[in-house]
Amino acid sequence: MKIATWNVNSIRIRLPRLTAWLARRQPDVVCLQETKVSDDEFPHAALAALGYRALANGQRTYNGVAILARDELEEVARALPGEGDDAQRRLLAAEFAGLRIVNVYGPNGQEVGSDKYAFKLDWYRRLRAWLDATARPEQPLALCGDLNIAPEDRDVWDPEKWRGQIMFSDPERAAFHDLVAWGFQDSLRLHREDGGLFTWWDYRAGAFHRGWGLRIDHILLSPPLAARSAAVEIDRDERKGEKPSDHAPVVATLQ
């Protein structure tokens, strides 16, 4: 079974690339972030033509998440506790083939010390509390998404330049650590110890070409799924070519 996550940065713009990638990669379940469309505009038909059903939790312009699967999906949650109808669309959880899939689009935080930064840290606190209240590490659960946090020095192209900056500040790294401490394994690190394995590169400055990337998109696995993890790959070729997202997909293969 292949589980994938990809911040597509607008599913409308990225649909040709997304459909080509799905046809080639054939993942069983896919978590998408930054779809940037309301649910009535979600491109169900184009995905159904490839054999994918979709659950969408979107809004216009900003945020938006969706889960695609080649089999029945049952929705579990589309918001954290206490969030109203006007909340940013950043979470979607579903059951698929006996697995719980939690798709998250972590807040960016804009700048360390800003209101958005405080929101980001609080959002992670609420995410962990929701996991504590609704799931157990003994169950097969995958948390996938754009977390907007690079956990370690080896996940950043220039850690000294980035230290203390947004996505790499100590409180954000602590939030990532607290999330993992629920009982997850960082799936990529089950298979690879090397640095330079990035999932996002700034559109500006020829960052991709220069290798200026960060690893901020993650697939976290509960112990029963970590035990089945056979490989995790970053499809960095998807960052190349015409109209790429600024993120590459991450694909975990489970035995």
Next chain:
DNA sequence: ATGGCTACTCCTAGTAGA
């Protein structure tokens, strides 16, 4: 030496992303 983009919107400028 710096910064160099992309996508969105009641669209041609401002906001947001990361």
